[in-house]
Amino acid sequence: MAALGIDELHRFLAASFPQVAGDFRILRLDDAGIAVAMAVADRHLRPGGTVSGPTMFALADVAVYLAILARIGPVALAVTTGASIDFLRKPAPGKDLRAEARLLKLGRTLAVGDVLVFSDGSPGPVARAALTYSIPPGTVRPSAP
Numbered sequence: 001m002a003a004l005g006i007d008e009l010h011r012f013l014a015a016s017f018p019q020v021a022g023d024f025r026i027l028r029l030d031d032a033g034i035a036v037a038m039a040v041a042d043r044h045l046r047p048g049g050t051v052s053g054p055t056m057f058a059l060a061d062v063a064v065y066l067a068i069l070a071r072i073g074p075v076a077l078a079v080t081t082g083a084s085i086d087f088l089r090k091p092a093p094g095k096d097l098r099a100e101a102r103l104l105k106l107g108r109t110l111a112v113g114d115v116l117v118f119s120d121g122s123p124g125p126v127a128r129a130a131l132t133y134s135i136p137p138g139t140v141r142p143s144a145p
Contacts, residue, residue, distance in 0.1 A: 013066075020058075033100065
């Protein structure tokens with residue numbers, strides 16, 4: 001059972017991160033993980049017309065963050081402590097991105113997740129990321145996955 005549902009996660013993003021909340025839309029939230037979409041705009045493109053690496057990383061990071069908050073509740077101070085991303089293929093310009101994230105571990109003080117990022121219309125992932133988050137001590141949450 002999730003501590004926060006899709007609507008609550010959207011409200012949390014809007015209240016805590018209004019500068020970027022409109023960039024992300026949660027498509028699915030279930031026991032398997034979360035799917036988050038990002039509408040790609042001109043500001044997300046790099047020279048050559050492809051989606052920039054920082055844009056793909058931002059989507060992966062937000063997807064894991066939301067997967068964690070869905071389990072532990074609105075803990076704004078859960079922060080990324082480690083991240084690795086592999087860019088696998090060039091995303092299509094003008095196509096939205098979708099991240100499929102799952103938590104591998106949700107402990108008392110650390111959470112680890114992995115993410116596949118897809119470009120709409122492309123069958124394979126365009127990036128793969130692994131992220132570790134620090135959870136503030138004393139955070140109360142449901143049991144880990």
